[in-house]
Amino acid sequence: MNELCPEGSRLYAAALRAGRIARTDAEPAPCLMEFALLHPDPDDPNWLRPVPPALALAQRLTPIEREINERRQAASEIADAFEPFMALGGQSASGGGSITVLEGGERINTALNLATAQCHTEMLTVQPSDRVSERSVLRGLERDRPLIERGVRIRTLYQHTARYSQEKLAYAAQLADGKVEYRSIDELVERLIICDETVAFIPTRDDQQVALELRHPGLVRYLIKVFEFMWSRAVPLSAGAPYETAPDGITEIQHSIAKLLVEGHVDEAIARRLGMNVRTCRAHIAKLATALGSGSRAQLGYLIAQSGILEQGH
Incomplete structure (x- = not known):
């Protein structure tokens, strides 16, 4: 077994955020135990603690x-x-x-x-x-x-x-x-x-x-x-710059998405070219629309072109 099941990924992330997870909550995802991502809480046997990802x-x-x-x-x-x-x-x-x-x-x-x-x-x-x-x-x-x-x-x-x-x-x-x-x-x-x-x-x-x-x-x-x-x-690869927010409030990856949107690419093509899943791509598009005050997809392309963000050296 080489990959976590979707439910296992969700629960492991939740356990890392909270610091622990109830045994009963972890039961729907046996892959968590197969991957040895959880161990018993020494203070309470009803709870499990996440193993650090590293x-x-x-x-x-x-x-x-x-x-x-x-x-x-x-x-x-x-x-x-x-x-x-x-x-x-x-x-x-x-x-x-x-x-x-x-x-x-x-x-x-x-x-x-x-x-x-x-x-x-x-x-x-x-x-x-x-x-x-x-x-x-x-x-x-x-x-x-x-x-x-x-x-x-x-x-x-x-x-x-x-x-x-x-x-x-x-x-x-x-x-x-x-x-x-x-x-x-x-x-x-x-x-x-x-x-x-x-x-x-x-x-x-x-x-x-x-x-x-x-x-x-x-x-x-x-x-x-x-x-x-x-x-x-x-x-x-160790640098954090590509995902930091620029002075205009738009991240570097969102500038890349904006460029491809103006070129007329659909969400699936943008996601494929930038190496992300479609849902993540659409989340970035939504944030881009909010930052530019766009109310529709058609208006977003117009606002990107008018804003001048693609001419700022990103």
């Missing part, structure tokens, strides 16, 4: 670390077995294999694992927000930790919404090092991974089941320039 997350990640060590050994043995074929593969890639279509999650991950195993200088990644499972955290740790141990520099771009993801924050903390940098920006288009200015990976379908492996030097150089353009406009 501690609970660490408990979940510990078995992942053990599995990483086992898989790392297996990966090393597989790499040794394929070493005789690497030179042959490099020769074919210099011909017609500069663009390779990868179909299926397993083949994509195999290609990524091989590319990162050969990475010796720097890896650049763009990671739009989505739900993070223990399996994806495991894969990320498996790939990134050996890179760090080899002295490879890693730079990763997230959307601002990653600041609300305990999984992503814990992942970043696990790999905290001088050669590892995490930044966030309001809007990202798609995933991107680049290794050593040599190979890049981009998805070609929304379900992430088909990807392109690019080894054409011109294409890779172009994608690096795109990454550097976004990186220069992003802020460190």
